[in-house]
Amino acid sequence: MTISSKTIDEIDESKEKENLKILESIFFISGRFLTMPDLMSLSGFSSVIIEDLIKKLKEKYDKIDSAIEIVEKNNVWKMDVRREYGFIVNKIATGNAEFSKAEQETLAIIAYKQPIKQSVIIKIRGNKAYDDIKKFVDLELIKRKKMGHTYELSLSEEFYDYFNVSKSENPLK
DSSP states (O other): OOOOHHHHHHHHHHHHHHHHHHHHHHHHHHOSOEEHHHHHHHHOOOHHHHHHHHHHHHHHHHHTTOSEEEEEETTEEEEEEOGGGHHHHHHHHHHTTSSOHHHHHHHHHHHHHOSEEHHHHHHHHOTTHHHHHHHHHHTTSEEEEEETTEEEEEEOHHHHHHTTOOGGGOTTO
C-alpha cells in the first residue's frame, strides 16, 4: 500500500478534527478562563497547536452563527454564551441557584453599595455573611482591601466576566 499526499492530508484533517473536539470539550467542561499553560496541561498540545485550534473554534462558532463563542481576555480563554443571550443564562442561573438565597442577597448588597465596608455587610446580613464573603473572595468575584479594622469590599473584573455583564450594564446602579 502506498501512502499518497491525499491520504496524509486526510489523516491530518482527521487528527485536527479530533484535536478541535478535545479542546472544545476542555472549554465546555471548565466553565472558566484558562491560561495557555492550563490548556497545554489539559490537552497535551503545544501552544502553537492550541492557538491554531482556538482560531478555528472561533471561526466555527461564527460560521454556524452559534450562541456560543470563545472569549479571549488578556491571554486567557473560555467558552461562553454570547452577550446577547446572557438573559437566558441569567434566567436559568437564578432558577437553579448556584448560590444560596442568602449568598445572592449578600452579593447583591455588595454590588449595589460598592465600595462597602465588610463591617456594614455584617451589620446588615449577620455573622453568616462572613462565610458568604469568604466564598466570593475565593471565587475572585469580589475584591477585599484592608481598611482599618475591617475590609472594603467591591466587585472584581471576574464578577463581570462570571455574570457576563459589563460595568456599564450593572443593573443595580
